[in-house]
Amino acid sequence: xxxxxxxxxxxxxxxxxxxxxxxxxxxxxxxxxxxxxxxxxxxxxxxxxxxxxxxxxxxxxxxxxxxxxxxxxxxxxxxxxxxxxxxxxxxxxxxxxxxxxxxxxxxxxxxxxxxxxxxxxxxxxxxxxxxxxxxxxxxxxxxxxxxxxxxxxxxxxxxxxxxxxxxxxxxxxxxxxxxxxxxxxxxxxxxxxxxxxxxxxxxxxxxxxxxxxxxxxxxxxxxxxxxxxxxxxxxxxx
Amino acid sequence: xxxxxxxxxxxxxxxxxxxxxxxxxxxxxxxxxxxxxxxxxxxxxxxxxxxxxxxxxxxxxxxxxxxxxxxxxxxxxxxxxxxxxxxxxxxxxxxxxxxxxxxxxxxxxxxxxxxxxxxxxxxxxxxxxxxxxxxxxxxxxxxxxxxxxxxxxxxxxxxxxxxxxxxxxxxxxxxxxxxxxxxxxxxxxxxxxxxxxxxxxxxxxxxxxxxxxxxxxxxxxxxxxxxxxxxxxxxxxx
Amino acid sequence: xxxxxxxxxxxxxxxxxxxxxxxxxxxxxxxxxxxxxxxxxxxxxxxxxxxxxxxxxxxxxxxxxxxxxxxxxxxxxxxxxxxxxxxxxxxxxxxxxxxxxxxxxxxxxxxxxxxxxxxxxxxxxxxxxxxxxxxxxxxxxxxxxxxxxxxxxxxxxxxxxxxxxxxxxxxxxxxxxxxxxxxxxxxxxxxxxxxxxxxxxxxxxxxxxxxxxxxxxxxxxxxxxxxxxxxxxxxxxx
Numbered sequence: 213x214x215x216x217x218x219x220x221x222x223x224x225x226x227x228x229x230x231x232x233x234x235x236x237x238x239x240x241x242x243x244x245x246x247x248x249x250x251x252x253x254x255x256x257x258x259x260x261x262x263x264x265x266x267x268x269x270x271x272x273x274x275x276x277x278x279x280x281x282x283x284x285x286x287x288x289x290x291x292x293x294x295x296x297x298x299x300x301x302x303x304x305x306x307x308x309x310x311x312x313x314x315x316x317x318x319x320x321x322x323x324x325x326x327x328x329x330x331x332x333x334x335x336x337x338x339x340x341x342x343x344x345x346x347x348x349x350x351x352x353x354x355x356x357x358x359x360x361x362x363x364x365x366x367x368x369x370x371x372x373x374x375x376x377x378x379x380x381x382x383x384x385x386x387x388x389x390x391x392x393x394x395x396x397x398x399x400x401x402x403x404x405x406x407x408x409x410x411x412x413x414x415x416x417x418x419x420x421x422x423x424x425x426x427x428x429x430x431x432x433x434x435x436x437x438x439x440x441x442x443x444x445x446x447x448x449x450x
Numbered sequence: 451x452x453x454x455x456x457x458x459x460x461x462x463x464x465x466x467x468x469x470x471x472x473x474x475x476x477x478x479x480x481x482x483x484x485x486x487x488x489x490x491x492x493x494x495x496x497x498x499x500x501x502x503x504x505x506x507x508x509x510x511x512x513x514x515x516x517x518x519x520x521x522x523x524x525x526x527x528x529x530x531x532x533x534x535x536x537x538x539x540x541x542x543x544x545x546x547x548x549x550x551x552x553x554x555x556x557x558x559x560x561x562x563x564x565x566x567x568x569x570x571x572x573x574x575x576x577x578x579x580x581x582x583x584x585x586x587x588x589x590x591x592x593x594x595x596x597x598x599x600x601x602x603x604x605x606x607x608x609x610x611x612x613x614x615x616x617x618x619x620x621x622x623x624x625x626x627x628x629x630x631x632x633x634x635x636x637x638x639x640x641x642x643x644x645x646x647x648x649x650x651x652x653x654x655x656x657x658x659x660x661x662x663x664x665x666x667x668x669x670x671x672x673x674x675x676x677x678x679x680x681x682x683x684x685x686x687x688x
Numbered sequence: 689x690x691x692x693x694x695x696x697x698x699x700x701x702x703x704x705x706x707x708x709x710x711x712x713x714x715x716x717x718x719x720x721x722x723x724x725x726x727x728x729x730x731x732x733x734x735x736x737x738x739x740x741x742x743x744x745x746x747x748x749x750x751x752x753x754x755x756x757x758x759x760x761x762x763x764x765x766x767x768x769x770x771x772x773x774x775x776x777x778x779x780x781x782x783x784x785x786x787x788x789x790x791x792x793x794x795x796x797x798x799x800x801x802x803x804x805x806x807x808x809x810x811x812x813x814x815x816x817x818x819x820x821x822x823x824x825x826x827x828x829x830x831x832x833x834x835x836x837x838x839x840x841x842x843x844x845x846x847x848x849x850x851x852x853x854x855x856x857x858x859x860x861x862x863x864x865x866x867x868x869x870x871x872x873x874x875x876x877x878x879x880x881x882x883x884x885x886x887x888x889x890x891x892x893x894x895x896x897x898x899x900x901x902x903x904x905x906x907x908x909x910x911x912x913x914x915x916x917x918x919x920x921x922x923x924x925x926x
Contacts, residue, residue: 346866346896347896349898350868350869350896350897350898351896351898354898354899354900354922355900355922357925358925358926390584392588393588398636398874398901399899399900399901401899404888404892405887405888405899406888406889406892411643412642412643412644413644416642416644420584420585420588420589421588422587422588422589422592423592423637423639423643423667424592424593424637425636425637425665427901429899446592446593449595449596450596628822630826631826636874649881650880650881650882651882654880654882658822658823658826658827659826660825660826660827660830661830661875661877661881661905662830662831662875663874663875663903684830684831687833687834688834
């Protein structure tokens with residue numbers, strides 16, 4: 213299979229390295245471009261189209277097609293944008309603990325109100341958002357060791373907050389091939405589990421989709437890349 | 451243990467072959483009769499009593515008793531009928547990703563309204579219901595390979611829709627031994643997960659019951675027969 | 689790591705023996721004192737402070753500090769009490785399928801009303817509560833064998849019901865270090881799963897916490913002590 217893996221907030225392409233190794237070893241082709249706003253030197257004045265643009269260019273430059281497009285977390289907004297803009301190239305669309313956008317709603321609109329307020333207060337004057345270590349370690353990286361958590365945390369990048377307040381434009385969504393999967397880590401808890409959880413609340417927007425479950429936290433791509441690779445194959449195959 | 455395994459919609463007895471092999475190898479006795487309406491040559495004008503009747507006859511002809519009675523999915527209606535009609539023969543009643551009926555309600559009444567409407571539109575003039583491959587593959591068989599999905603799908607049989615609109619008669623339910631189990635595959639998703647899911651909504655009708663969980667899809671008896679056999683033993687033992 | 693493990697209702701310290709062996713073998717220090725009301729000869733006129741007192745004394749006598757304090761089930765009330773009374777000694781607070789108290793509410797207030805009524809009717813004239821075997825076997829010990837269930841059941845002790853009606857006093861909770869974990873066994877079902885389940889309803893009282901999941905029943909410390917030990921480490925580490 214050919215995979216295009218799109219990272220989440222604070223992440224960048226190389227954080228897929230572990231997953232990529234396992235997929236490549238199993239004979240798959242893997243692409244891990246970095247979104248706009250997350251590359252070294254990028255400014256923070258980036259919206260969803262601006263974040264998706266470098267990935268779209270990566271795909272067009274290499275004339276990629278027939279790929280499984282995977283979005284992790286915030287990356288759900290980007291893969292949705294890419295699927296709408298290039299539906300003919302897509303084999304299957306996989307939301308991996310990812311937001312499923314709705315027309316006219318931004319990521320921040322999908323958070324429980326108290327969490328949305330807390331997040332907004334973390335925004336720096338330059339428009340960048342950083343997550344405190346204590347929150348990220350327990351809510352995102354719960355199944356990793358403390359040392360591993362610290363190592364990864366130090367590699368995270370400031371995130372352009374504007375991409376969390378930019379409202380999704382779903383015009384053209386109906387032309388996207390109806391081949392959807394959602395990967396649910398059982399311990400996914402960056403949004404507290406319960407009524408505001410992404411699944412089944414946001415996944416219901418997909419209509420028919422394939423549900424793939426796995427033990428693990430929101431950052432299971434880093435804490436268990438081998439199992440993540442297996443589940444990406446289960447989610448991505450026909 | 452002695453097991454009587456009752457299949458779900460579109461299924462028939464021999465689709466338990468994989469599970470049966472594992473149970474027999476572990477020393478258990480296994481019976482897998484086919485419901486009325488699902489045997490070659492059966493007509494489609496079958497209600498719940500008509501669907502249960504060949505299984506009841508199978509049990510009586512062989513003078514079976516002291517068995518663990520397992521119903522998968524739609525088979526929950528049949529094992530409930532059989533438990534009410536022959537409570538004295540029953541050791542334990544196991545609902546395996548199965549509907550738990552309520553008096554005066556049919557299976558179609560338990561589906562989310564939009565899904566119930568979609569299903570009703572699939573009924574053929576002869577009263578048979580077939581499920582489209584795309585829906586079955588992603589919503590029922592999510593953890594299997596595409597080839598396996600195609601192979602099994604081609605063996606599925608038309609289902610008598612009348613058994614989905616026939617309302618359950620629970621008269622006599624109080625005499626059924628209070629020894630219930632429910633097996634919940636974590637990725638069970640033929641009914642979308644959330645407020646309409648069978649568990650915990652329909653399982654609450656059982657009162658006290660043993661909950662047995664396992665990774666897997668609605669059709670995990672086919673995608674992971676070894677683990678299914680293990681979980682049937684955990685659900686069925688005293 | 690240093691663990692102080694606090695048992696649940698009907699339990700006592702030595703029921704942690706299996707878990708303790710695995711933790712000690714992995715190099716950890718483990719303490720398993722028994723709560724007031726659950727020691728041989730204890731009377732039933734015990735409230736939450738009285739139940740916690742022998743554990744507090746155990747900790748003070750040994751000058752323990754820098755420990756991970758784990759409460760199982762009802763033990764959630766005791767570890768909360770101990771955390772408030774001795775916050776400076778605490779490294780991390782772990783709720784293991786445990787109640788997270790709220791100020792002015794008792795355990796019985798957290799049960800679904802029908803279950804609360806059924807429990808209240810089981811109280812003996814001396815104020816002790818015993819749980820019927822059929823309920824405990826299927827709702828608490830679902831993943832164990834029948835023989836194991838019978839063996840453990842015969843070791844369970846009468847529980848002082850007053851500790852289930854005594855209302856939690858959370859005065860001082862704000863001074864407890866904000867380092868919380870919750871362990872969720874997937875098949876936890878002593879309270880029926882659904883709207884009354886401890887997670888996410890009661891866990892939301894913690895604010896930020898680390899979620900650790902595992903297959904198993906409410907009594908998984910007895911049915912799978914090895915995995916429980918592993919998960920206690922994942923929950924307790926920094």
